[in-house]
Amino acid sequence: MSAPHTCSAAVMVGADRPVEIRHFSTPELEPGGVLLETLFSEVCGTDVHLSHGRLAGVPYPIIPGHVSVGRVLAVNGAPRDVDGRPVRVGATVTFLDVAETCHACWFCLVAKTPNRCPKRRVYGVTYSAEEGLYGGWSQRIYLKPGVSILELPATLTPERVIAGGCALPTAIHAVDTARIQLGDRVLVQGAGPVGLSAATLALLSGAGAVYVVERHEVRLAMAREFGVDEAIALGAAGSSSHVDRVLELTEGRGVDVTIEATGVPGAVKDGIHMTRDGGRYVIVGHYTDHGEVGINPHTEINRKHLEIRGVWGVDFSHFHRMLRILDRHGAKVAGGRGWEHMISRAYGLHEVNQALSDVETGRIVKGLVQPR
Amino acid sequence: MSAPHTCSAAVMVGADRPVEIRHFSTPELEPGGVLLETLFSEVCGTDVHLSHGRLAGVPYPIIPGHVSVGRVLAVNGAPRDVDGRPVRVGATVTFLDVAETCHACWFCLVAKTPNRCPKRRVYGVTYSAEEGLYGGWSQRIYLKPGVSILELPATLTPERVIAGGCALPTAIHAVDTARIQLGDRVLVQGAGPVGLSAATLALLSGAGAVYVVERHEVRLAMAREFGVDEAIALGAAGSSSHVDRVLELTEGRGVDVTIEATGVPGAVKDGIHMTRDGGRYVIVGHYTDHGEVGINPHTEINRKHLEIRGVWGVDFSHFHRMLRILDRHGAKVAGGRGWEHMISRAYGLHEVNQALSDVETGRIVKGLVQPR
């Protein structure tokens, strides 16, 4: 354990360089500021992208870890959470990683897409470690005034909330956009945390059937444990066996709704072919640039009468609803194992390089960071 | 003029073969059937595609001409139009080219996309000339029982209705799908009949600005005459001058809504770049297969938070609303010249090969067929 006024954090110093442990002083709190003791943060696919320098404009060195759960160590003044409750020392809270959305620009006020606000910043991604403790791979996290905080209800454990993590609100955004109706057949491409969350939400939404296509066996097995109707192995290169199987399951028409959560350009083409005419196709997995895919506007969009939607990030409503969804449904998913069944293992601060490697190779589904 | 019980029609006998004039007997009417004297039909881009065999499953020989206006010569029984009025001999009518939609299959009843009904057939496209007079490039048209007919209101001339033709209901479908709000900036790619109709509808919808990008000068000039805010020449190969200009007009963000009406795959990529983050992109111009375009799912869809919609064909509601729109707004468009200003010239039956060539080369905007 660090001395009272210092703490350790895992710092990503640049592209393709090992994460290092560094020590930081804990900050003075501004009025409205909050200091957390980190209980859990997570390792997600974005962290792997960050470790390879694949996102533009990242101010290395950074402390990764965007979504986290912590215990309030100190507050300055009387900050309140979004439900209007005082943020009390000792309370267990989580917070929206997206901060500083301006609520004053054209994107925020006119286009109503605050997820495209140029001023928004993201904990664990767009703050430099030189600015402060703005990431979850740290024993302490500093919440600036105005960060959207939520106290966990007594019925929700920190483990269950971090199992939702950053993937669940993203999946809520995707599933909302997909407008799943009771009885719709839904395909999810990819069973990483976002895909698995989307598939589970589709099950919770009363879909008529939920299918998953995925490459890694550990993730196929996990999808089955979460109750999907069929988890289909991605065909080997050049094979469309998975496409054939989905068409077979759907009278040759394809599913009503497909949610892409792979980040592989070719999956978009595949996915369109597995979606019915007049269906909906939601792209949520392309968080970084993996190049182009050839699309035929006639056969694949126009004649198909298809709707394609890109979903970028989340706003606070998705985050707020995450807690309500976990509180109401989180215990019963995965055959009663609970949402935390998605967690493969927890890593200490000194193990995060291993964690990044495990996520990158698909050896695990979801890894936590427990910075004690 | 033909003898009373015979008539002439222009027949497309196969791919890349000249259209021929043939003579037909006029048919006995089934109960509910209607025989029309053709006043006007049209030559549209689809007819050019048909002449080159680019549509699958076309039962050559066919009589082209899908949307037409005619005078009722004979009826059997007491057919009524969609507004419930008797179809009277001597009345001037038009009809939806899409017939035989089954209203009994999964697409019609469950997916509610009758435009994807496998039983639907299309006058001028999917009926063989051996079946009968099912196309408008003919002195007579036979309307089977169940075809959706509309009598023209006294305030609408046949010329104004055929100026709408097949392009206008298609454009209505596209503009509905684009959900233009008052004040939105709208880009239309392509100023053929569909694009020009879409641009005019966007103007009528209270758009904040309407821009058109187009290759042919005659169409750029026409777009200006219809009142668009700016008609922008497509840059030469490799130039993105048109993209630059649209971004300059929109504070670098791009328009709120883009409607693609070109049929050129590369236009889709261009168009996405001219559309703002969180905007809407509607593809209506890819009626035939012109191959693929490379799309980057990250930069061009996901991070853009983009909505892409393919629009295939029309249903009767679009056709019905076409008459109401023409009746209310048709006189004032094009600076008071009226919707018929879109018509470049009329061709007799013997001139349809010339008409096809004129459309293909972009020498005209819209050509009529007047089969007297």
Add this chain to the structure above:
Amino acid sequence: MSAPHTCSAAVMVGADRPVEIRHFSTPELEPGGVLLETLFSEVCGTDVHLSHGRLAGVPYPIIPGHVSVGRVLAVNGAPRDVDGRPVRVGATVTFLDVAETCHACWFCLVAKTPNRCPKRRVYGVTYSAEEGLYGGWSQRIYLKPGVSILELPATLTPERVIAGGCALPTAIHAVDTARIQLGDRVLVQGAGPVGLSAATLALLSGAGAVYVVERHEVRLAMAREFGVDEAIALGAAGSSSHVDRVLELTEGRGVDVTIEATGVPGAVKDGIHMTRDGGRYVIVGHYTDHGEVGINPHTEINRKHLEIRGVWGVDFSHFHRMLRILDRHGAKVAGGRGWEHMISRAYGLHEVNQALSDVETGRIVKGLVQPR
């Protein structure tokens, strides 16, 4: 059992007169016609209204029973069901009670509200017994050509399907219209078959909480058995204890979505008060006229920024999705008792007067008719 070519049916001969058993000859089948042996029909609140003459334009005498399940006894020709499968003798099927929708009028084609088509007729309601066997309280049912038929999948029992009955597709329509999102809190007013179905669908849709307000204790108990978060007794006349309770459960704001399924005008006023500002209020329970309620447009609609939607009847899509929903989710509802737990008891043809009384007094939730 009747002789081979005759059958018995329960006939409602007029308002406030006992239902009588009459004997009918089984009809000759038209091409495309189908004759069913009735396995189950049902007694619903509409049948009580019919027994009191509360619906306009009912051609007494009628054979009630709109939604039914039967076994195919005979077919003429090769009719197909909506999924395209041949309707085979011996198969177990159900059918949409709404027939003869014209698909040719303004309501069907332009307004796209076939549920308001003036030509639509309803089995068990708007056909006279003098026209034939057009109701389910009969040993035989005649399905006219064009009736929308669905064969039951092997995994669905007739009991489970009739437990859905007419209430479930109506509830699907209401729940679709309510646009429930994952995590929304939903209130259902009334726990008759429609209300109980709506509450169960809200649970299946991933609602954050589902509350029911209801007068009869037997229905409150049933709602609890189907798993609602809280079943709240309607306050005695003049008491708003149920309103107070819902507000207490929702931080004083009210629920996100309310579905009215009572048929009591005053419930609309109550329900608006239990719905949050900017929420959605769906009225599906007012199938007959029970008079007015005073509504304050300022406080109850305008300042509340409220959305109110009336939902009338169903179209085939709701019926089709009913089978998919029952097939996927029907076994697990009501704590694993299955959808058929909604059935209170089955009545023979001679017991239907008792059945009507039991429904009217709220002694049962849902009664079947088993016309053996």
Add this chain to the structure above:
Amino acid sequence: MSAPHTCSAAVMVGADRPVEIRHFSTPELEPGGVLLETLFSEVCGTDVHLSHGRLAGVPYPIIPGHVSVGRVLAVNGAPRDVDGRPVRVGATVTFLDVAETCHACWFCLVAKTPNRCPKRRVYGVTYSAEEGLYGGWSQRIYLKPGVSILELPATLTPERVIAGGCALPTAIHAVDTARIQLGDRVLVQGAGPVGLSAATLALLSGAGAVYVVERHEVRLAMAREFGVDEAIALGAAGSSSHVDRVLELTEGRGVDVTIEATGVPGAVKDGIHMTRDGGRYVIVGHYTDHGEVGINPHTEINRKHLEIRGVWGVDFSHFHRMLRILDRHGAKVAGGRGWEHMISRAYGLHEVNQALSDVETGRIVKGLVQPR
């Protein structure tokens, strides 16, 4: 003219008391604050309600005048407008009257109805004159830091913008909510500034026809001058002649969309009868409480399959789009007389009691306040 550091304002001191002229010191500007010289403010129906004490929680004395146009006299720091431009001394600007929306509460972030945010305050309505110059009936207006400001484009005169005033963004919100499609027939009830603006926007949206029902002859005449298809006099008490006329114009079915802008409870019942089955009914005129109206949930909502929407206030997007709409379309409305044709006359500060009386009695359509 006042001395440099003082100014005059018209102050509403309480319910049913005459407005008085008082003198104020001009304030020191906080960082980000802006001081305006008022060019125009307006007198709207809300001001009449305020003068009678009909709104709850108004902190009299107040300086009325919510929407205004002014010239920048001074700024502190470098405030920017919503389009990102610096707010320069000498520029002509307008601003959203709704300020202090918190962007941090459940209504702002989760329900996304900032128009229901409990912290929002409104210039001219919910600020006390003791707090400062927060209303437009004043020679100076103080814009607090964070107020949403827009500089007028060079092509827009202050007169045209104030002619839009508070009514136009409200009408934009209502028309958006009504989702008018090209060709829809639209009825507007009431031709005060909101109704007249809604009717004009419906015309700009490509409606198939726009009808207005109104009591006062001066407003009927104005509606005709703005180009509605028919301006129909409200029937005398007990007469439904206006309802009969609308049904006659719409084949007995009623219009597709009705927008209520009267504030009279009975108009809601009337309006529902003039709207077709499956249509949309938007209530925007009930800004204050005028009591109840009896509504029959069966015949007037449920069986009608009706959608009813209450629209409360505006958000910044409506205000931003107002300028774009005025800029693009403002000159051509009212037969080329421009939006400012809606202005009946301008009043000096000493004449505002007369202005209130003129609005209340319907002698004028729209009155300005010009506080020189």
